[in-house]
C-alpha cells in the first residue's frame with residue numbers, strides 16, 4: 028500500500044529528475060522507432076519483388092491515368108500555374124486550413140477552381156463522378 032510519504036517521495040523524485048526522466052523516455056522512444064524501422068527495412072530486403080511490382084503497378088497506373096484523363100491533367104496544370112490556393116476549405120462550414128487542394132467541378136473550365144481540404148475534395152469528387 029502506498030503511504031502518503033512514498034507518494035510524496037515519488038512526486039519529489041519526478042520533479043527533481045524531470046529532465047532525466049524525459050530524456051530516458053525520449054531515448055526509449057527513439058529505440059522503439061529504430062527497431063520498427065529496422066524491421067520494415069528487413070522485410071523489404073527480404074521481399075524485393077514486392078517493392079518492384081508495387082512500384083511498377085504505381086507507375087503504370089499513373090501513366091494510364093494521365094492517358095485516360097488528359098483534360099484533368101491539363102486543367103490541373105493550368106490551375107496550379109494561375110490560381111493561388113485559397114486560405115481555407117470552401118466546403119460548407121468546414122473552414123479547415125490544413126491539407127488544402129484546388130478542386131475542379133468542371134475540367135472544361137480549368138480556371139474555375141475552388142479550394143477544399145483533402146477530405147472534402149474526395150467527397151466532392153465522389154459526388155461528381157456519380158454523374159459522369
Ligand SMILES: [Zn+2]
Nearest residue numbers: 116121144147
Ligand atoms: Zn473541408
